[in-house]
Amino acid sequence: MNGAAEHSIESASRRVMNLSHFVTQAGRRFPERIAFVWGDKCWTWREIDRRIDAMSCALAETYGVKKGDRVLVQSQNCNQMFESMFACFRIGAVWVPTNFRQTPEEVAYQAEASGAVGMICGNMFAQHQSACAASSAPLRFFISIGESAFGPDYDTIVSQHDGRPVETAAVERDDPCWFLFTSGTTGRPKAAALTHGQMAFVITNHLCDLMPGTTEEDASLVVAPLSHGAGVHQLTQVARGAKTVLLATDRFDIDAAWALIEKWRITNVFTVPTILKLLVEHPAVDRYDHSSLRHVIYAGAPMYRTDQEHALTKLGPVLVQYFGLGEVTGNITVLPPNHHRLGDGPDARIGTCGFERTGMQVAIKSPDGTELAPGETGEICVIGPAVFPGYFNNPEANSKAFRDGWFCTGDVGHMDSEGFLYITGRASDMYISGGSNIYPREIEEKILAHPGISEVAVLGVPHPVWGEVGVAVCVAAPGTDAATLDIDSWLMDKIARYKLPKRYLFWSELPKSGYGKVVKRVIRELLAR
The missing domain is CATH 3.40.50.980 (Rossmann fold)
Incomplete structure (x- = not known):
């Protein structure tokens, strides 16, 4: 040729x-x-x-x-x-x-x-x-x-x-x-x-993995800023001619959200775990007809097991979780409705964020780039058509983000033998206490299982003897007196002693980003003060 x-x-x-x-x-x-x-x-x-x-x-x-x-x-x-x-x-x-x-x-x-x-x-x-x-x-x-x-x-x-x-x-x-x-x-x-090409794949993948069967008869409620994940989600609606419904004001009005779901027969919602938790814990969930919902999609942060189960109880088998960063436009893993389970049986796979999205490949890698075996913890890396080409005008960030063609997410986790991914936390969240690596996500899951706790963030803080020790910043559940809670005793038989936080603090709320994520950087700054 x-x-x-x-x-x-x-x-x-x-x-x-x-x-x-x-x-x-x-x-x-x-x-x-x-x-x-x-x-x-x-x-x-x-x-x-x-x-x-x-x-x-x-x-x-x-x-x-x-x-x-x-x-x-x-x-x-x-x-x-x-x-x-x-x-x-x-x-x-x-x-x-x-x-x-x-x-x-x-x-x-x-x-x-x-x-x-x-x-x-x-x-x-x-x-x-x-x-x-x-x-x-x-x-x-x-x-x-x-x-x-x-x-x-x-x-x-x-x-x-x-x-x-x-x-x-x-x-x-x-x-x-x-x-x-x-x-x-x-x-x-x-x-x-x-x-344009990357996003065309993302839209196709969203329709394939998150909302199969979406048509012009569907309707989507927007409860998050269109500037990020919600904007990607609405592109998917446009591709099928489905209608998009906005909340009337920028204030997150839970009662109004459920009223719109009933009025417009909303079939799908994209949100983050903190917002989904608020939606299903509000009494309005029982006042309005939400039987039209087929796909309630949550992403952007882990959803704790107790919150998952409550949402399933209220909404039925409609939850869809996906894991992905903005750089991969959410396209890393998916946990569809048939893999969301109540109870803790062998098929519940508690803590997983699902399996690889269609057309995407995930690997768990060591710091030197070696691919690790199932069950071994390392950095979550991904390749596939949904991965962005790079950061604009930022060669230093690009050199850190890509290794041997793989995009390195900065998230830490492991895969089981069947390819289900479990996120342990951000690499930056991990702390070392007495020479042992400690990942806050595991501890947060256990603390949130306590009926008196609504939210929690565990962080490592400097310590003269152990290097770092854990501090758990908690929000008590409504109607609970924080002074009556003994979280240390609750955890004693649930995790290894070296992982137990050394202090438990109770705040009225945890600081969150504009997208509903708990911002540990801000918590760390507040603790330092």
Whole structure:
């Protein structure tokens, strides 16, 4: 085969569908079906597609956004944020959403780190806009969601460009479409570059492993920020023409969530364990009809066994767990409904986060990169089409994240002989006491089995004799007097003595990130003070 022919074949193999075509498809197939619901407003697929066209046209023609340019988005969940994702995709730009709960300084850093050329910003975030405008980011324009002094209104722009045709940008597999910033629990957030080809695989995989059988008849409730996992989840809904329903306000109203599940016959929800725990422990779970639910998907952090069992009791066999980082867009393992069990029989596999996702491969590796045998503990590493190509403009982070082609997650765990994965904790959570490695997750599971404990975080703190010792920071269950609890005695016959925490502290609540994860870094800082 001559060189020209080889080049032609190689070039053709990289071209992929622009992700915005999912909306085009839904608009053609289901033009009058409801696509999006927010409060008392609804939009059909035809209307959503038309609005995306209008904003795409404005970004390209009025603001000069080109393929590969980054557009920062600071907003609470709303239809405009949802639309902005596809507007960026459609012209080949990169969507850079922030967690709206972050400070102005944190968002300004992300504007600089991404090299954003423009910003779409909710009008209640004027301080964030000001901080970004004062940063070194090459921002050329600001668009306001709602009227404001810092930029033209998003909806006004859409009206001005309504009906204007826009050409969908041609993209290749590795063309970035989304910069997903890591949560930054151990340092400054990094921009993970997600691509059109990678995300097409992720969407297919989500439909295969998490929500098989999803169609245009389905409906999804959003209870988390669209900037991260919930945004990926909603892409999956768009691919099938299923409707997306937002909570009416940014405040997490549990009663309102259950009311929406009943009203719209919600079939799937994506959430995190802390939110799922709140949902099923609230009395509203028994007041509303939730029989339409088929897939309640939780990810982002481990779900403790006692919380799993309570959710199963309330909701039935609908729980789906997946494990994955933003860099792998959640695609590492899955634990489907038929593997969630009540009780502790031999088939319960207590503590597992499931088996490998379709098309993905997991290995447990030692620090020198050697693959470990079943049952041996090491770092969880993964390869497959869902793994991102790397962090934007961060070669140092990339060199640490990849080894021999494998993405190293920083999570520690082991696999059993049948390929089920068990997470012991973050490598950074492990502490060494008296020469022994101690993984807090195991201890936290045992403490949470106590009926008087609602939440717990175990950390290692410096000790002059043992190097480090464990401290358990606990939240007592409602109605429980913390002074009456003897957790040490409770644990005595459940774990080895050397693993017992040396101190038990009771707080009213544990600090959490904007995505509902307990942030041990903050707990450690508070303990140090």
